[in-house]
Amino acid sequence: MSDIRAQGSEDGRVPPERRFRILIVDDEEINLKILRIYLEDKGYEVISALNGEEAINLLKSEDITACICDIRMPKISGIDVLNFVQQHRPIVPVIMLTGFIDINTAVSVMRQGASNYLTKPIDAGELIISVEKAIAHRKLVEEKLRLERENLEYQRDLEKKIEEKALALQQNMLDMVVSLANAVEERDRYLIGHSKRVAQYGNMLARALGLEKDQLRTLHTAAILHDIGKIGIPDAILRKAEPLTAEEAETMQTHVARGVNIIEPVGFLRHVLPVLRHHHENWDGSGYPAGQASDQIPLLSRIIRLVDYFDVLTTARANRQAIEVGRAMEDILRNKGVLFDPQLVDPFLELVKRMVDKLPRTEERIA
Ligand SMILES: [Fe+2]
Incomplete structure (x- = not known):
């Protein structure tokens, strides 16, 4: 290892801010004096402690590069100081x-x-x-920690980017599916805006019921x-x-089974399939396609059943x-x-009463 004075200015002295700070701990002042002379002669900054307690306080408050510590001291021994360092300042x-x-x-x-073990009388060399050696080892450990930190940050960054890409991809696919849904509405002018209104009413009802964010998202997509x-x-x-025959x-x-067939291959939309599959089931079991009743029917399907019915009634059809x-x-x-889950009806009607003035007034609606 190079002499640390090589880092200093022309006279060989290391500027104070770049000096390594060594804590020396010994209960005999003469030993501290000797250590200080040897170390300062080599350009190290030295601080000293006459007992373990003082040493631990300095380790807590000061930026210490390395510590040289006597083993045998009254009360708090060198081993105790070593244990403290291991636990609180392992670097x-x-x-x-x-x-x-x-x-x-x-x-x-x-x-x-x-890091090492020396016997007295201390040999300066x-x-x-x-x-x-201890400082060189510390530098390696610090470098290793820095690389590990950087590596972790890089990994996190990468994961975030991948997640963003995956979300963007999902959004693109969702946009495509939504434009397919819009294409249906384009075929029948009476359907235009229907899905959006169903999503809006459904969201209001689901919020009033206190559903979780995930469920709100699933309900919106469905x-x-x-x-x-x-x-x-x-x-x-x-x-x-x-009227239809x-x-x-x-x-x-x-249209229910067809809808399920269209969405089924889209992996990230799989969670909306049960909601789609049962959005025409009735509470009393008289609906389709499965004839499910009461809480056999997914809650989100029950919500869509109700708000869909409301929007169909209150807007004109062909x-x-x-x-x-x-x-x-x-x-x-x-x-x-x-037809409807009795638990949903009252909260929904309450909402309708409150929003009656805000309902979209299309020329199809008789206000
Ligand atoms: Fe439908």
Whole structure:
């Protein structure tokens, strides 16, 4: 290792801010004096402590590069100081000193994490080599920690970027599916804006019920996509001005299965499939396609069933005029526990009462 004075100015002295600060700990002042002379002669900044307690306080408050510590001291021993460093300042190397050669103690302190072990009387050359080695080792450890930190930051950054890309990709796919849903609405002018309104009413009801964010998101997506299967329904049925025949109504009902078939291959939308599949089930089991009843039906499907019905009633369709909001509310109340989950009806009607002035006033709606 190079002499640390090589880092200094022309006279060989290291500027104070760049000096390594060595803490020396010994209960005999003469030893501290000797250590200080050896170390300062080599350009190190030295601070000293006469006992373990003082040493620990200095380790807590000062920026210490390395510590040289006597083992045998009254009250708090050098081993206690070493233990403190190991626990609270593990980056600081500790060189242990003792007045007599004892191989067992040497092995023991090295095992406990001491950087080195020196015997008194201190040999200046040995001391300086030990300190240099300890500092060099500390630098390596710091460099290793820095690289690990950088590596972790890089990994996190990479993960974030991948996540962002995946989200952007999902958003693109969702946009494509939504534009497919819009294409359905474009085919029938009476359907325009229907899915968005269903999503909006559904969101208001779900919030009033205190549903979680994840469920709100799923509900929104399901509401936007709930009628996507109508893309496969012939115009003659979709836009028919007269009431549908039984056979035509049956074909219309296939929009549920068609919708599921369209969304099924889109992996990240799999969680909305059950909601789509059951959005025409009735509370009393009279709906389709599975004839599920009460809480067998997914909650989000029950919500869509209700708000979808409300929007269909209160906007015109190819075969009928819009129904006045008040009458639609009466209709919904009559079907509480029949078509609709009774727990949803009252909160929804409350919301409708509050938002009646804010409902979109299309020319199709009789206000
Ligand atoms: Fe539907």
